[in-house]
Amino acid sequence: MYSSSPLFLILVFTFDLSMLTVQAGPCQSCRKLTENFIKGLERTANKNFGGGNTAWEEEKLAKYARSETRLLEIVETACEKTDFECNKLLEQIEDQVETWWFHRQQEAPDLFEWLCIEELRLCCPAGRFGPECAECPSGPGGVCGGLGRCEGEGTRLGDGECVCDPGYSGPLCQDCADGYYREKNSNHSQPPCSACYHSCKKCTGPQDYKCLDCKPGWILHDNKCVDVDECGTELARCSSNTYCFNTDGSYECRGCDQACVGCMGSGPARCKKCSRGYRLTGAKCLDVNECKEKAIACPGLNEACINEEGSFRCECAEGFIRRDSICVENLPPSDPDKGLFDDMTDDEVLVLQQMFFGVVICALATLAAKGDMVFTAIFIGGVAAMAGYWLSEKGDRMLDGILKGR
Secondary structure, eight states: OGGGSTHHHHTOOSSOGGGSOOOSOHHHHHHHHHHHHHHHHHHTTTOOOOSSOHHHHHHHHOOGGGSHHHHHHHHHTTSOTTOHHHHHHHHHTHHHHHHIIIIITTTOOOHHIIIIIIISOOBOOTTEETTTTEEOOEETTEEGGGSEEETTTTBSOSOOOEEEOTTEESTTSOEEOTTEEEOOOSSSSOOOEEEOOTTEEEESSSSTTOEEEEOTTEEEETTEEEEOOGGGSTTOOOOTTEEEEEETTEEEEEEOOTTBSSBSSSSGGGBSSBOTTEEEETTEEEEOOHHHHSTTSSOSTTEEEEEETTEEEEEEOTTEEEETTEEEEOOOOOOTTOOTTTTSOHHHHHHHHHHHHHHHHHHHHHHHTTTOHHHHHHHHHHHHHHHHHHHSHHHHHHHHHHHTTO
16 A cells, blocks of 8 residues: 555645546546556656665665656656646555556556556446447447547447537438538449538539528529528517628628617618607718707806717816816915915005005004194104105015015
């Protein structure tokens, strides 16, 4: 058993193979495994232990050709690491592989036949199928007349029926299939089947005038198969807002133009009725320009009308953006360092300066007029001081800064 040898460690993976579902057929997995095993035999045919004293090693450890060391090397490459089915099978049949390697190679040199057919009963010999490896149907030329394959051949599966090659039919694939005819030849062998003209179901030759029967969608007329126009009959079944388009041997249902509600063909000139947003103009359903025809297509303030195919949309006019469904002026963001009166002209600033001094003087004059000597003195001194300051360049800069909010 491998469980007591290093070979067992090779068969153990970090994932649990026993939980995997085998997807490929068991016979195919066994066949692949044995094919890779034989390749491993060929690859290691001229190898030895490779130690410093090969003669001593072979004398004490047995010949490399039948050694467990060689078996380990072959098993390492018998399955690809990603081939779950092969690895699962190899894990399950470790006893049989070891038995064949050490005891049965001489009497059963064909590993596939011994392991997959006789021991595991996963496969059948060529020409047989099913659980009991029954014989496949055969005729002149071999299995299925040599013109097909036996369903399940070589496995324990299938029903054994013949799956014929293209152009052939019948239990033993000896007849010509629909759309094929038997060629004529001068020798005594069975002539092959060749294809009829594409519209013929049965024929006597490859030409279009040698039809005996037609495929669906065609009708026979003077040994020719003529296409049936389903669109001109009740054979066509197309849903609403589609129209029938005839093709060779059949038909297609294609969508109407977007301008149409129901149609008889492609384009806006084949409409039964115009879609909303379109109007019959001449023979065509053409787009209605709502922006020109409606007095107020976009009633919102500062909105502009944009015409579209079959409709229109309302967008904010240039310089405006939509906020809470209303178009408002798209103002630039405010500058935190900007003064209150930065946008005013120099003349406007001068007028404000004059108004400011006028208000101050009037206030002081009102207090002085009440006879209060203190306010009278303040008024006279203030007028003189402000007049001097007003006339100075420094005063202009100070007042200009005050009025501009700096």
